[in-house]
Amino acid sequence: MSRSTIAMDASTTTEAPPANEFREPPREAWYCVKSAGSLATGAMASVTVLGEQVVIGRTKLGELFALRDRCPHRGAPLSEGRFDGVAITCPFHGWRFGADGRCRAMPTLVDGDVTDPGQVKVGEFPIRESDGIIWLYLGQRPELAPPVPVLALAGKTRCRVAVSVLVEASYDLSVLSLIDPGHVGYVHNSWWWRPTATAQEKVKDFEPLPFGFRMKAHKAAANSRGYRLLGRPQTEVDFLLPGQRIERIRLGERAIVNATFATPIDTRRTLLTNVLLSDLPQLMPLAPVIRWAGHAFLRQDQRILELAQQGLERKPTMLLLGQADRLAQWYFCLKRDYAAARREGTVFSNRLGPERLRWRT
Numbered sequence: 551m552s553r554s555t556i557a558m559d560a561s562t563t564t565e566a567p568p569a570n571e572f573r574e575p576p577r578e579a580w581y582c583v584k585s586a587g588s589l590a591t592g593a594m595a596s597v598t599v600l601g602e603q604v605v606i607g608r609t610k611l612g613e614l615f616a617l618r619d620r621c622p623h624r625g626a627p628l629s630e631g632r633f634d635g636v637a638i639t640c641p642f643h644g645w646r647f648g649a650d651g652r653c654r655a656m657p658t659l660v661d662g663d664v665t666d667p668g669q670v671k672v673g674e675f676p677i678r679e680s681d682g683i684i685w686l687y688l689g690q691r692p693e694l695a696p697p698v699p700v701l702a703l704a705g706k707t708r709c710r711v712a713v714s715v716l717v718e719a720s721y722d723l724s725v726l727s728l729i730d731p732g733h734v735g736y737v738h739n740s741w742w743w744r745p746t747a748t749a750q751e752k753v754k755d756f757e758p759l760p761f762g763f764r765m766k767a768h769k770a771a772a773n774s775r776g777y778r779l780l781g782r783p784q785t786e787v788d789f790l791l792p793g794q795r796i797e798r799i800r801l802g803e804r805a806i807v808n809a810t811f812a813t814p815i816d817t818r819r820t821l822l823t824n825v826l827l828s829d830l831p832q833l834m835p836l837a838p839v840i841r842w843a844g845h846a847f848l849r850q851d852q853r854i855l856e857l858a859q860q861g862l863e864r865k866p867t868m869l870l871l872g873q874a875d876r877l878a879q880w881y882f883c884l885k886r887d888y889a890a891a892r893r894e895g896t897v898f899s900n901r902l903g904p905e906r907l908r909w910r911t
């Protein structure tokens with residue numbers, strides 16, 4: 551994790567964060583780990599979040615489970631064993647564990663051994679599926695955390711594309727890329743999105759959300775080809791803790807939801823997942839193009855984030871200046887207040903207010 555210190559813009563009211571307070575990604579948060587379609591009934595997979603190796607699976611009854619991916623006997627990864635849709639057999643000595651983590655059988659036991667396998671249990675984690683995404687929670691009190699986001703559309707989902715890229719950069723640096731208007735014209739300046747440096751001054755209105763903030767509905771940017779193709783629709787963007795950007799583009803009765811989620815794999819790596827959902831039937835045949843574009847977007851972010859991470863490792867400081875960096879300041883403010891609330895056992899309350907910001911992008 552980069553040990554960044556943040557110099558805030560002196561003209562803002564957000565004070566500089568105290569050292570060491572909030573460099574880790576929050577543990578008390580739901581993180582996107584996989585697209586639900588990639589975990590079939592009776593299958594299991596190993597995922598790493600916050601440095602923790604977890605085996606997730608779907609029983610033959612379709613129920614999801616998440617267990618610490620470590621056999622309590624001698625530490626073998628359960629994800630390397632066999633799963634029959636009911637229980638996992640450890641690859642080392644064949645102990646069998648149910649989806650609740652409880653040991654069901656120890657094949658080496660004989661009559662007279664006093665051990666009751668049911669006394670041995672692997673740690674279990676909350677796991678959920680929502681809008682085609684699997685969410686994992688490694689903390690203690692999910693009921694106090696920002697909820698799993700709702701992406702739902704008014705109509706039936708006609709198009710769903712999910713792409714992920716693993717970025718060798720800290721969680722904070724990666725999350726900032728989700729709310730960084732200044733980088734779009736430089737990092738995402740492909741011919742098919744924003745061909746030239748056509749920066750314009752923009753005015754955006756923001757309002758607070760329970761665990762984040764919303765860029766209120768506005769006409770999409772004229773200097774982006776993608777938006778022009780859609781006829782410059784109304785778009786609204788939410789940013790939510792721990793690191794989620796959800797854009798809703800309204801096209802009459804229909805909509806496109808374009809969401810990006812950051813998942814901290816460990817202190818040095820962050821998974822960025824982009825999910826596009828729409829109830830627009832015309833988008834269905836375009837799914838391969840959308841997948842290609844989504845991947846290209848994430849790769850553009852990946853490249854610059856990895857380079858910037860190297861710079862932060864040489865000198866771990868950032869300067870957050872001007873209104874284009876205000877969203878980054880809000881992120882740090884939200885994150886710090888949330889960490890404090892969870893540490894002190896108090897209810898988190900968002901102290902951001904409505905604000906109008908201007909920037910050139």
Ligand code: FES
Nearest residue numbers: 621623624640643
């Ligand atoms: S390590 Fe799992 S059964 Fe021995």
Ligand SMILES: [Fe+2]
Nearest residue numbers: 727737738851
């Ligand atoms: Fe980006």
